[in-house]
Amino acid sequence: MVGAGGGAPLENANPLVYRRSGERPVTAREEDDEVADTIDDREIFDLIRSINDPEHPLTLEELNVVEQVRVKVNDAESTVAVEFTPTIPHCSMATLIGLSIKVKLIRSLPERFKLDVHITPGTHASEHAVNKQLADKERVAAALENSHLLEVVNQCLSARS
């Protein structure tokens, strides 16, 4: 449905919507008590794909902002790298989206992991600045002290009813 009238116009009023992937099927191996399951790309993707976009009633997956191919995890070395693609090159929400992804990963992964969240190269006008902010741990922590910002981030992270 076309966005509500009046107020601030949406930047991207008619985004392209992508199909959601289904639930990950459970394998027999995963149900075996004895065998350990390594953390793989799909698992990280499942953590971030249902994050809501701040502007549209759609998820980052449906907007193709995050894709599984752009998620790289190495369980043994405790590293995660996520590239995300804003829907349009001047998207003012890019920092907020990046922050939401980072917070979701911080809350959902063991402490040992080093997180790298950045914009897909060449897809945003201010990607250098945004990437720098997201990589700065102190700036991220300070941002989350801002209760209004935290509330917006929590809304993006809450499951859609």
Next chain:
Amino acid sequence: QVFQTASEKVETECLAALHALSACLSRSVLSSDTEDLLDSFLSSILQDCRHHLCEPDMKLVWPSAKLLQAAASASLRAYHRVTSSVLPLLLEQYTKHPQSSQRRTIMEMLLGFLELQQKWGRVEEDASTLLSLQAQVCSVVFSALTDSSVQLQLVGIRALTVLGSLQGFLSPSDLELVVDHLIRVTLHEEDSQSSEAAMEAAGTLAPIYPKVFSGRMVPRLEEELQSGVSSSERDEESSRDCSSLRQRCLQALAAVSTHTSIVRETVPVLLQHLRKVQKGREAGSARDVVFVCQSLHRVALQCQQDVESCWFYHQAVVPCLLAMAVQAAVQESARPLLDKVLLEEEVLAAMVPVISAATTHLSPELAAQSVSHVVPLFLDGEVSFLPQNNFPCSFQPFQDGECLEAQRRLVALLMAFICSLPRNVVIPQQERLLRELLALTCSCNCPFTATTAAKCFAGLVNKHPAGQQLDEILQLAVNTLEPSLAEGPRRMQALTLLLWVTKALVLRYHPLSSRLTDKLLGLLGDTELGPAAADGFALLMAESPDVLHKGCHADVRIMFRQRFFTDNVPKLVQGFHGAGPDVKANYLKGLSHVLNHLPKPVLVTELPTLLSLLLEALSCSDRVVQLSTLSCLQPLLLEAPQIMSLHVETLVTKFLSLTSSPTMAVRIAALRCVHALTSLPTAVLLPYKARVIRALAKPLDDKKRLVRKEAVAARGEW
């Protein structure tokens, strides 16, 4: 206010105010020399709103449309005034905007106005703008149906349904086009959403234009159905396509059977197709038969409200299904290992709802007619009433003999029929039938047959009039199952019979039910049957889909679950305390099944007494006990947060410690309980927030993915 859309509530009230103003002005009396107040009012609204509908970026189209619709819905006069200005504009805009998403918005606005027309019923020739634009409206709607965008198709289908319901709007040639479009979308549109929407639209419109649908749609569906079956399916992909096309034909035939005359056309087609597919031997044949049964079931449900359709359906379908099944069973008896599709469990299970739905709404007189044929069929092999009844040997499902095993399975069909009859229908030879069913369930080797016979027996016993005859047969049942229950190879079968008979009696508050329940409680301590007995409590409390429920006229007394709870939970608690460690879990399982089916208000009042038991059980080292307690507590956290709040300290401590259990299933259940804790009041939870979040960091690194998943969900909520 509406253009700003700050708040939905404000918007709703504004639109309601506009509607009321328009309605009020519509009642104004017109005279030749004074101003037409309504007209001036509407003109000013049109002036403000109309131009927004033409804006290329379509920013304010929705608020404008809502305002115009609110004003137009007040009266026929207002409707005519607004639509004469707006409809031509919308139609023009549709052609101007080529993008599907924009066309969808315009179509939805158009639909809003069309739906208002439904209020006024018949489209009047002289005043109606709609009628004068008939050709354009139809062309726009048909173009939506041929668009590639699924969303646009769906709105188009909805618009089609509204247009079809307007008396006098669609011409006969338009109708034919409508049916052709619906057939095309149903059968050949790739997206299943569109296909299903088209089927539902056909179902809605068919009662209004039965001749067109039965004359045009049904023959086409029949043709497509038959062509699919006869062509040889060479490769996997084309056979998959054929199979999905057949499936759609079957679904469409059922969906469109919403009028008596159409039912008379579609039922023979479905039965004919069933005859074809049940002959098949390949792997997919059972599934094909199940699809046809599902369609037949839907038609049966749609026939229930109309006496004529109901009787026609019953007479056409039930003897036919019985004949096919008997034929298959008898042939299998004569030459075993033919592997008849119709005798497979899943197929018989699919036929049960069909026969049941065809029987529940019969009038008592007609039901009596039918039962006078079906009972002799099963008891005496009386096949004369069946169509095509020359069978190679006799049908004797209740006789002994290994070759008769295939015939005995058909007791499922007997159950479907006889347990769905209205209460006051007299069943001929009922005592003999009950005795035969009892003998069958205790002696036969096949679990499916034994269970079905037990269910059939229970269904009959539940409706049996009280008195000496009932008591005698119940005593016979108890005498028969007690020795088998004590020891031997048939303990599980005896337990199944016990469960179903107990259920039948619990539902009708029969005095014997308490003796039987005590027997069941005793079995919770049995090493072999304990777990099955515990799960039996779920069977007693839950709604069964095929027998012993209100829909099939069973005797279900009000609040039977509460009564069962009051009578038996103290015994369960006592049993738990006295039980050995290896069977304690059974008592808990039984308890949790009873609790899970209790209405919320009762649960909440009883919970305080049970909670200490459940918390004690959490400390039990047996993992099965832990698991059943956790699964019992989780719904309680969601449903009775105030009471659970009193024990939050214990709950948090125990749940967190169980997240380190060596058993994966326990870790998962514990994490789910930690998640469920978040439904407690925030004030109660805040003191524990930091501790829980810290403690949940560990399971995030659990070696099992399924555990990690639950930990992420719980930690995120906290």
